[in-house]
Amino acid sequence: MSTAFGSPGAQTTAEATHPGDVVLDVVDLTVTFPTEEGQVRAVSNLTYQARLGRTLAIVGESGSGKSVSSMAVLGLHNPKRTTITGSIRLDGQELVGAPRSTFERIRSQKVAMVFQDPQSSLHPFYKVGKQIAEAYRAHHNVSRAVAEKRAVEMLDLVGIPNPQRRAHQYPHEFSGGMRQRAMIALGLVNDPKLLIADEPTTALDVTVQAQILDLINELQKEFGSAVILITHDLAVVAETADDILVMYAGRGVEKGYAKEVLAQPSMPYTYGLLQSLPSHSEDVHELKAIPGSPPSLLKLPSGCSFHPRCSFKDQVPGDACWTQLPEWRPTPGLANRQVRCHLPDPVATLRQDEGIR
Amino acid sequence: MLTYLLRRIALALTVVLATLVASFLLFFAGPSDPAQAMCPEQRCSTDRLNQIRESLGMNRPLIAQFSEYFTGLFVGRDFQVSGDTVQCSAPCLGLSFLTNRPVSEEIFSRFPATVLLTVGVVVVFLLVGVSTGVLAATVRGTAADRMLVGGSQIFGSIPPYILLLLFALYTTRLYPIFPQAGSLSDGVIQFLPGLIAPWIILGLITATGYTRYTRNSMIETLSMDYVRTARSKGISERKVVGKHALRAALSPVLTILGLDVAALLSGTLITERIFEIDGIGRRALAALGQDDLPVIMGTVLVTAVIVVSMNLIVDIAYSFVDPRVRLS
Numbered sequence: 001m002s003t004a005f006g007s008p009g010a011q012t013t014a015e016a017t018h019p020g021d022v023v024l025d026v027v028d029l030t031v032t033f034p035t036e037e038g039q040v041r042a043v044s045n046l047t048y049q050a051r052l053g054r055t056l057a058i059v060g061e062s063g064s065g066k067s068v069s070s071m072a073v074l075g076l077h078n079p080k081r082t083t084i085t086g087s088i089r090l091d092g093q094e095l096v097g098a099p100r101s102t103f104e105r106i107r108s109q110k111v112a113m114v115f116q117d118p119q120s121s122l123h124p125f126y127k128v129g130k131q132i133a134e135a136y137r138a139h140h141n142v143s144r145a146v147a148e149k150r151a152v153e154m155l156d157l158v159g160i161p162n163p164q165r166r167a168h169q170y171p172h173e174f175s176g177g178m179r180q181r182a183m184i185a186l187g188l189v190n191d192p193k194l195l196i197a198d199e200p201t202t203a204l205d206v207t208v209q210a211q212i213l214d215l216i217n218e219l220q221k222e223f224g225s226a227v228i229l230i231t232h233d234l235a236v237v238a239e240t241a242d243d244i245l246v247m248y249a250g251r252g253v254e255k256g257y258a259k260e261v262l263a264q265p266s267m268p269y270t271y272g273l274l275q276s277l278p279s280h281s282e283d284v285h286e287l288k289a290i291p292g293s294p295p296s297l298l299k300l301p302s303g304c305s306f307h308p309r310c311s312f313k314d315q316v317p318g319d320a321c322w323t324q325l326p327e328w329r330p331t332p333g334l335a336n337r338q339v340r341c342h343l344p345d346p347v348a349t350l351r352q353d354e355g356i357r
Numbered sequence: 358m359l360t361y362l363l364r365r366i367a368l369a370l371t372v373v374l375a376t377l378v379a380s381f382l383l384f385f386a387g388p389s390d391p392a393q394a395m396c397p398e399q400r401c402s403t404d405r406l407n408q409i410r411e412s413l414g415m416n417r418p419l420i421a422q423f424s425e426y427f428t429g430l431f432v433g434r435d436f437q438v439s440g441d442t443v444q445c446s447a448p449c450l451g452l453s454f455l456t457n458r459p460v461s462e463e464i465f466s467r468f469p470a471t472v473l474l475t476v477g478v479v480v481v482f483l484l485v486g487v488s489t490g491v492l493a494a495t496v497r498g499t500a501a502d503r504m505l506v507g508g509s510q511i512f513g514s515i516p517p518y519i520l521l522l523l524f525a526l527y528t529t530r531l532y533p534i535f536p537q538a539g540s541l542s543d544g545v546i547q548f549l550p551g552l553i554a555p556w557i558i559l560g561l562i563t564a565t566g567y568t569r570y571t572r573n574s575m576i577e578t579l580s581m582d583y584v585r586t587a588r589s590k591g592i593s594e595r596k597v598v599g600k601h602a603l604r605a606a607l608s609p610v611l612t613i614l615g616l617d618v619a620a621l622l623s624g625t626l627i628t629e630r631i632f633e634i635d636g637i638g639r640r641a642l643a644a645l646g647q648d649d650l651p652v653i654m655g656t657v658l659v660t661a662v663i664v665v666s667m668n669l670i671v672d673i674a675y676s677f678v679d680p681r682v683r684l685s
Contacts, residue, residue: 107591186590
């Protein structure tokens with residue numbers, strides 16, 4: 001067993017994985033929910049990888065499929081009400097169509113998730129230490145006392161002062177930031193190779209947000225696991241992520257190195273997201289929201305899902321935006337960049353637009 | 358915690374006192390004539406009636422009567438009944454007009470039977486109601502769920518006395534599968550078999566409500582974020598449902614449980630009557646038929662005490678179930 005997160009000095013065995021190794025390989029993932037109004041395609045043909053030692057940010061508006069795709073990794077969708085196709089390989093193991101017992105084995109052990117709202121994500125009736133210990137005991141044959149000691153260590157590791165006493169408290173006795181730290185401790189108690197943080201700072205005070213992100217970053221550096229950071233906050237991405245995947249209406253639309261994508265977007269949607277950010281400099285950019293609203297997942301627009309809101313579609317020759325789903329393609333002039341857009345030279349087009357305004 | 362308790366107990370005592378005053382006024386100042394009721398020969402002479410009223414102290418001012426009744430609760434009273442002295446020790450609730458025995462004896466001697474009935478019924482409806490509720494919630498939307506909910510609704514919408522009567526008739530008379538109730542004075546072991554039939558039927562009738570409360574409460578907690586967290590730990594689904602979801606789902610059920618236990622303990626008039634269990638419900642029913650005012654008043658008072666204490670117990674139990682509830 002290799003150790004991603006763990007107490008410092010934990011031994012590594014021959015099976016050890018190396019930084020940069022792919023831990024999660026998602027190929028052509030499609031998640032549909034049958035509803036009374038029809039099939040909701042929450043995720044369509046999504047493909048991405050998460051690598052050890054790197055943070056992948058998945059960015060998009062609410063309803064773009066970021067959380068749905070991650071919950072599929074842990075098998076948290078109700079199998080009776082969800083259809084999942086494609087492939088999710090976690091550490092080499094195929095998870096699409098896997099039985100519940102497989103998920104019970106990998107949850108917390110190989111992949112853990114930190115949820116958005118720590119207030120509601122911890123059980124109000126159980127002590128924090130017990131909740132963490134329970135996850136440890138689910139995968140380690142140890143006594144309650146040993147597991148609870150481990151829980152105290154974890155609380156200490158995530159920077160909770162007085163962990164011994166805190167372990168015996170209930171979640172409502174914790175502040176919001178402390179609760180999220182406890183959730184992270186819970187996530188890391190079994191040294192998973194992959195930690196998925198689903199908008200981990202959205203429900204927190206602005207002052208605490210940075211602390212939590214720093215903590216995730218620090219722990220990742222220390223133990224070299226893979227982190228997927230789901231967020232709609234591009235400022236968070238700029239600070240923490242190595243790689244980025246931008247999603248729109250259930251599909252990936254742009255991926256590459258986070259810093260490069262933020263500096264030079266090559267898909268009108270990413271560009272729109274960046275334009276809608278308030279700027280810290282005294283630059284004259286005014287805030288510019290993307291016109292319109294995200295499409296209904298029940299009935300996606302034809303062709304490129306973004307075309308009804310795209311202000312560049314008339315620069316595409318013919319009616320490709322309306323009729324053809326753009327395939328992934330490298331961006332002219334940018335290495336390590338993949339984009340789904342019909343614009344012949346998106347970088348030039350977007351740069352020109354920026355120059356005008 | 359202590360100040361909370363003291364405050365709650367003070368409040369509880371106020372409620373009991375208010376009930377006492379209200380029932381005293383209703384019955385003793387009401388239009389029915391206890392003297393008439395006590396008249397053995399149905400038609401007494403006016404002299405005889407007056408004599409009875411005199412011995413009951415009914416011609417004295419209401420305040421005086423009440424204060425005697427009230428002090429009797431704490432120190433006991435002595436009654437003169439046709440020359441004899443009947444001692445009514447504290448808590449004295451007066452004498453039964455009909456038996457001339459102290460009301461407290463009449464009630465408390467029958468209380469164990471009612472308690473035994475209650476305990477069995479609670480066990481049955483909790484086991485059946487909670488487990489079917491949990492089951493229905495976990496298979497929500499399926500045919501099994503609709504069958505459980507529909508079945509409990511149909512069963513629960515038949516008037517209970519009809520079900521009780523039919524069940525008693527078929528299982529203890531026509532086809533005596535279950536023994537009929539005996540008397541508690543024969544010993545507990547001999548008494549219990551007679552309770553099986555009422556335990557089952559009253560338990561099942563009450564369970565219908567619990568199926569629905571538990572199902573709805575479970576459906577709500579199963580969609581909670583902390584249940585998703587529990588699932589993401591890699592523990593078994595059985596533990597996710599049976600531990601994390603159920604624990605939270607049961608806390609609202611606790612309130613209703615308190616009220617139901619109080620209602621059962623105050624005597625199930627119909628069940629005790631139909632199955633001929635000599636509990637306080639049956640005694641109260643008899644007293645109602647005979648205008649035996651002291652017994653009726655005593656039952657009302659005991660019921661008030663039971664309801665008020667159950668509420669207090671539920672509130673304290675809550676603080677143990679849900680750590681967020683602080684008693685203050």
